Amino acid sequence: MLKVDLVLIGRTSIPYLEAGIKDYTARIGHYCRFAVRELPSVKNGGSLSSEELSRREGALFLAILAEYDRVLLLDEHGKEYTSRALATQLEAMTVQGASKIAFVIGGAYGFAPAVREKYPLQLSLSQLTFSHQLVRLIFLEQLYRVFTILRGEPYHHD
Amino acid sequence: MLKVDLVLIGRTSIPYLEAGIKDYTARIGHYCRFAVRELPSVKNGGSLSSEELSRREGALFLAILAEYDRVLLLDEHGKEYTSRALATQLEAMTVQGASKIAFVIGGAYGFAPAVREKYPLQLSLSQLTFSHQLVRLIFLEQLYRVFTILRGEPYHHD
Numbered sequence: 001m002l003k004v005d006l007v008l009i010g011r012t013s014i015p016y017l018e019a020g021i022k023d024y025t026a027r028i029g030h031y032c033r034f035a036v037r038e039l040p041s042v043k044n045g046g047s048l049s050s051e052e053l054s055r056r057e058g059a060l061f062l063a064i065l066a067e068y069d070r071v072l073l074l075d076e077h078g079k080e081y082t083s084r085a086l087a088t089q090l091e092a093m094t095v096q097g098a099s100k101i102a103f104v105i106g107g108a109y110g111f112a113p114a115v116r117e118k119y120p121l122q123l124s125l126s127q128l129t130f131s132h133q134l135v136r137l138i139f140l141e142q143l144y145r146v147f148t149i150l151r152g153e154p155y156h157h158d
Numbered sequence: 159m160l161k162v163d164l165v166l167i168g169r170t171s172i173p174y175l176e177a178g179i180k181d182y183t184a185r186i187g188h189y190c191r192f193a194v195r196e197l198p199s200v201k202n203g204g205s206l207s208s209e210e211l212s213r214r215e216g217a218l219f220l221a222i223l224a225e226y227d228r229v230l231l232l233d234e235h236g237k238e239y240t241s242r243a244l245a246t247q248l249e250a251m252t253v254q255g256a257s258k259i260a261f262v263i264g265g266a267y268g269f270a271p272a273v274r275e276k277y278p279l280q281l282s283l284s285q286l287t288f289s290h291q292l293v294r295l296i297f298l299e300q301l302y303r304v305f306t307i308l309r310g311e312p313y314h315h316d
């Protein structure tokens with residue numbers, strides 16, 4: 001069965017987002033082996049410059065993401081997809097034989113250049129900026145939607 | 159003081175979204191007189207076709223929206239904005255003398271053509287489709303962000 005992780009950094013600190021994440025994690029679990037994989041925050045991150053923080057987070061991401069055979073970054077510089085196009089993208093990955101896929105949300109300042117260079121497949125959720133905590137819930141709803149599209153289930157209507 | 163309403167139809171039925179909406183409603187209330195204005199669902203809506211339902215909801219919206227001097231619809235056919243561009247849009251409305259502004263989220267099937275014709279100022283949150291329940295929370299975070307941008311407060315970074 002396909003293994004999919006949502007990889008992110010730092011705790012979800014807002015209780016209502018945590019509740020929503022739990023809800024969608026359970027729903028997505030009907031379609032694949034799914035987990036939210038939370039990497040620990042960089043120690044004393046608050047005392048670092050945004051560049052240095054994102055560089056250190058980047059090193060952590062690069063170490064972890066090597067475990068996956070497909071990686072898609074959620075990045076504001078990425079390409080915008082419709083929900084159906086994202087479903088097609090996920091389907092293409094599995095048709096190409098991917099069995100362990102990571103979707104990745106960066107830290108508060110996004111991804112370091114080294115991470116963006118290594119993983120060019122990048123999705124931008126919106127031209128609007130959303131808080132990186134809220135992005136977790138937004139993306140999970142989207143991933144759930146994508147699976148319902150691939151199964152032809154009646155959740156999504158264009 | 160500027161009056162801003164988020165007008166929408168039907169109850170927020172998911173407790174964690176309700177909690178998030180309450181949180182952002184309080185935060186936005188520091189910048190303007192703000193309320194979420196929930197119109198009652200159309201009776202027996204479930205037994206109607208999607209066109210008929212959105213037509214009846216449209217009649218309800220048109221009656222209510224006449225009270226506002228500026229109306230912006232959240233509609234998938236609308237224009238995509240960055241958060242800064244949306245802030246500029248809100249600022250322009252107030253500079254032009256608007257004192258009562260409505261942001262409006264349609265029903266599950268979006269807005270009837272009559273509503274979209276009457277109110278051409280339309281914002282698309284994303285090319286992705288989000289559930290119309292989740293859109294409520296997403297937009298409130300955005301509206302909060304817009305006010306922090308206009309005040310030069312350190313919530314938003316590009």
